[in-house]
Amino acid sequence: MYVEGLEMKRKKASESYCLGIESTADDFSVGISTFNGKILANTISVYMPEEGGIHPREAARHHAEVANKVLEEAFTKSGIKPENLSAIAFSQGPGLGPCLRTGATVARALASYLKVPLVGVNHCIAHIEIGKLKTGAEDPATLYVSGGNTIVAAFDSGRYRVFGETLDIALGNCLDVFAREAGLRQRVGMPFGAIVEKLAMKGEKLIPLPYTVKGMDTSFSGLLTAAVNLLKKGEYRLEDLCYSLQETTFSMVTEVTERALAHTEKKEVLLTGGVAANKRLQSMIKAIAEEHDADFCAVPSEFAIDNGAMIAWTGALAHMHGIVTPIEKSFVRLRWRLEEVEVPWIRESCCS
Amino acid sequence: MDKRKLLLLIKKGAEASLYLAEWHGRKVIMKKRLPKEYRPSRLDEQIRTYRTIHEPQLMHEAKKAGVATPTIFLVDLKDATIVMEFIEGTQVKQMLGKLSKGERQLLCLKIGELIGRLHEYGIVHGDLTTSNMILNLEEKIFFVDFGLGEKTKELEARGVDLHLMKRALQSTHFRFTEECFEAVIEGYSKVVGSEAVKAVLDKVSEIEKRGRYVAARRIE
Numbered sequence: 001m002y003v004e005g006l007e008m009k010r011k012k013a014s015e016s017y018c019l020g021i022e023s024t025a026d027d028f029s030v031g032i033s034t035f036n037g038k039i040l041a042n043t044i045s046v047y048m049p050e051e052g053g054i055h056p057r058e059a060a061r062h063h064a065e066v067a068n069k070v071l072e073e074a075f076t077k078s079g080i081k082p083e084n085l086s087a088i089a090f091s092q093g094p095g096l097g098p099c100l101r102t103g104a105t106v107a108r109a110l111a112s113y114l115k116v117p118l119v120g121v122n123h124c125i126a127h128i129e130i131g132k133l134k135t136g137a138e139d140p141a142t143l144y145v146s147g148g149n150t151i152v153a154a155f156d157s158g159r160y161r162v163f164g165e166t167l168d169i170a171l172g173n174c175l176d177v178f179a180r181e182a183g184l185r186q187r188v189g190m191p192f193g194a195i196v197e198k199l200a201m202k203g204e205k206l207i208p209l210p211y212t213v214k215g216m217d218t219s220f221s222g223l224l225t226a227a228v229n230l231l232k233k234g235e236y237r238l239e240d241l242c243y244s245l246q247e248t249t250f251s252m253v254t255e256v257t258e259r260a261l262a263h264t265e266k267k268e269v270l271l272t273g274g275v276a277a278n279k280r281l282q283s284m285i286k287a288i289a290e291e292h293d294a295d296f297c298a299v300p301s302e303f304a305i306d307n308g309a310m311i312a313w314t315g316a317l318a319h320m321h322g323i324v325t326p327i328e329k330s331f332v333r334l335r336w337r338l339e340e341v342e343v344p345w346i347r348e349s350c351c352s
Numbered sequence: 353m354d355k356r357k358l359l360l361l362i363k364k365g366a367e368a369s370l371y372l373a374e375w376h377g378r379k380v381i382m383k384k385r386l387p388k389e390y391r392p393s394r395l396d397e398q399i400r401t402y403r404t405i406h407e408p409q410l411m412h413e414a415k416k417a418g419v420a421t422p423t424i425f426l427v428d429l430k431d432a433t434i435v436m437e438f439i440e441g442t443q444v445k446q447m448l449g450k451l452s453k454g455e456r457q458l459l460c461l462k463i464g465e466l467i468g469r470l471h472e473y474g475i476v477h478g479d480l481t482t483s484n485m486i487l488n489l490e491e492k493i494f495f496v497d498f499g500l501g502e503k504t505k506e507l508e509a510r511g512v513d514l515h516l517m518k519r520a521l522q523s524t525h526f527r528f529t530e531e532c533f534e535a536v537i538e539g540y541s542k543v544v545g546s547e548a549v550k551a552v553l554d555k556v557s558e559i560e561k562r563g564r565y566v567a568a569r570r571i572e
Contacts, residue, residue: 161523167512168562206392211399213500215479215516251391259366263483263524287390292364339522 014038016086018319019074019110020312023103024095024123025148026054028063030074031309035086035316037133040078042302042309043070046188053176060098067106074308085116089315092120092325093333095148100332108327119315120325123306124149124338125160127299129317130310131272135297139346141266143257143285146273146306147172150253152216152260153338155346162339163260164216171249172275174220178245181228182238191305196242197278203243207236211248216256216263220249250281258288268295277301317345367403367499375435380425383407385432400432403499408434410475410498417473419466420494439496441488448482448525448532456528457535462493464539467517470495471552472544474505476513481520511555514540518556 013035022029029044047062049055075082090107093100111118128142142160144151150166169177172193179192186192209226212219227245230236261269269289275281282298289296303309321344362381363370371382385400387393404427411421426435444463448456463485470477477484478500486494502509517536521529541549 156523157526159526161526162519163523164519165563167559206394211395214512215481215500215519217512217516217519247392247395251388251395254390255366262364262366263481284390287388 011086013320016316017078017080017084018087018089018119018312018316019085020089020091020121020126020308020310020315021103021107022091022123022126022306022308022311023063023099023106024091024093024306025099026059027306028066028070028103029306029308030070031307031312032074032078032080032085033309033312033316035320037313037316039309039313040080041074042307043073043077044305044307045070048186048188051180053180054096056096056098059096060102063099063102067102071106082110082114085114087117087119087315087319088114089119089121089311089318090330091123091126091311092330093123093336095123095332095334097332097334100334104330104332108330112327117319117324118327118330119319119323120330120333121311121314121318122336122338122341123311124151124153125341125343126310126314127272128153128160128270129314130303130307131270131276131297131299133313134299134303135270137268137270137295137297139266140268140270140297141257141261141264141294142270142272143253143276144273145171145253145271145275145281147176149273150218150220151338152253152257154260154264154266155343156264158342158344158346160338160341160343162337163263164218164256167214167217167219168221169224171218171220171253172273174224174249175245175275177224178227178231178242182231182241191274193275193278196246197280199239199242200246200280201243202239203237203241205236205240205243206247207240207244209244209248211252213252213255216259218252218256220252223248246278246280250278250284253281254284254288257285258292261288261292261294266294268297270297270299272299272304274305276304321345365497367399372438373435375425378425379438381422381436381438383434383436401429404429404432404434406501407498408436410501410503411436413473413475413503414470414495414498417469417475419469420492421498422494422496439486439488439494441486441494443483444485444487444493445482445524447487449527453528453531457531459487459493460532460535461539461542464536464541465543466493466495466539467513467536468540468543471505471510471513471540474503476502476504476509478502478513478516480513480517482524507551507555508559510552511559514552515556515559 016035020031026047032041045066047059088111141154150171152164153160176192210223271285286296360372362372368383368385373382408424414421422437484497
């Protein structure tokens with residue numbers, strides 16, 4: 001595999017490097033990937049609010065403060081020098097405006113200073129591509145579940161198509177808000193999702209909660225309200241509530257994933273995004289994959305949460321297929337939908 | 353006694369398996385909602401029982417609304433199984449792309465009319481996709497798979513129903529999403545009238561804007 005570098009000479013893919021910056025929400029992360037998919041660095045700093053959810057401006061301030069340090073760590077870890085880079089990729093959307101803009105500013109500065117091309121990457125597509133890279137999946141039906149997204153997607157004719165998604169809030173958001181309402185505290189290495197998962201393991205009683213599936217779409221807002229009301233009543237153990245919340249919401253996304261799998265007849269199921277780290281959800285998706293003779297692929301946890309490596313790798317893929325984002329067109333896209341993006345790096349022949 | 357013979361698994365769907373079977377000398381479809389090991393048994397039982405009771409009721413009601421559905425022969429709650437008429441024909445999903453533009457629009461117009469009739473009668477289908485519509489040999493359209501349906505006249509439910517139809521066209525028939533959806537709406541408005549159509553389309557766009565990352569919500 002060879003690529004055209006800006007240096008006007010052909011370079012080996014394994015010796016071309018793309019640096020990726022991820023800053024859509026509460027994480028600022030930098031990854032470095034070769035053009036043939038070897039991840040050389042993936043460094044991160046997480047913004048943890050004292051209380052409440054992510055305050056976009058506060059998160060952006062955090063990103064600006066740590067950018068230098070996270071970048072340096074990535075260079076040290078990978079042993080790559082800035083002048084060795086062939087492209088700078090950044091998460092261009094969807095996400096929180098102030099956070100995205102901070103990452104984009106760092107990316108623009110680096111690209112102009114190093115005189116290398118800039119590549120804007122769609123955050124959702126990056127989650128799918130890193131999942132494929134790390135698990136070897138080629139053409140999966142994907143369940144992408146995180147704090148900001150709940151999407152069932154699959155590739156068809158040049159783009160990823162959305163088969164189902166949440167009609168209101170994201171699954172990860174539902175779990176996070178519930179955890180906050182319960183007065184739980186997250187810390188580095190132990191996000192809300194992991195805390196709820198741990199509590200749920202000690203749950204035994206299934207408390208009825210609204211189960212809302214509409215075709216391949218889901219809805220979590222009513223369920224969240226019901227769960228929070230039960231919590232405030234104080235009649236149930238928190239462990240049982242966490243268990244019921246997980247079992248009900250996970251059953252919903254598993255049902256729609258199975259529906260998409262039956263509909264698309266894909267032979268692989270990929271689980272990606274922050275909530276993909278949950279072992280219970282993994283076991284449910286694995287069960288339906290097996291039932292449909294499809295391979296189950298779960299992205300490793302390091303690459304499940306928002307990470308720079310996925311931006312670097314997707315940027316490399318895009319750049320190898322001629323995609324460059326001129327600086328004057330590198331404005332961030334807060335509501336950039338997955339199916340708006342052409343993905344020329346997937347050959348039609350591999351995926352019908 | 354029951355003379356059911358399992359013949360052939362013809363479709364393994366998300367929540368049920370469809371078997372082509374023989375029942376008292378008749379070719380039938382047996383829709384079996386098999387237990388799902390992945391979810392807690394109490395939730396599993398609730399979902400399967402509820403849908404097995406509900407689906408045949410709605411299919412029967414749909415007939416009264418003037419929408420063809422397979423005739424129900426037997427409902428076996430214990431096994432969460434429905435025995436129904438086998439409709440010989442083709443799924444709309446498989447043929448839509450093979451039609452000429454004119455034929456495609458005519459078919460979508462007809463589909464829109466049928467959705468309109470369901471809604472007028474107070475039924476929402478709950479999973480309007482082109483895989484859930486069958487064109488039989490006499491070119492009559494049958495609606496199937498009412499498992500996620502509801503008896504309701506709420507505007508919200510109707511809006512979600514049409515939103516799902518649009519989503520199905522976008523994901524599966526992306527080459528002709530617009531022409532198809534326009535034809536569906538044209539047929540729909542023939543039944544419900546232009547005022548009701550406006551209300552439900554406003555609802556559809558409201559539902560879409562409620563979702564995450566919707567371009568229409570952009571302020572630029």
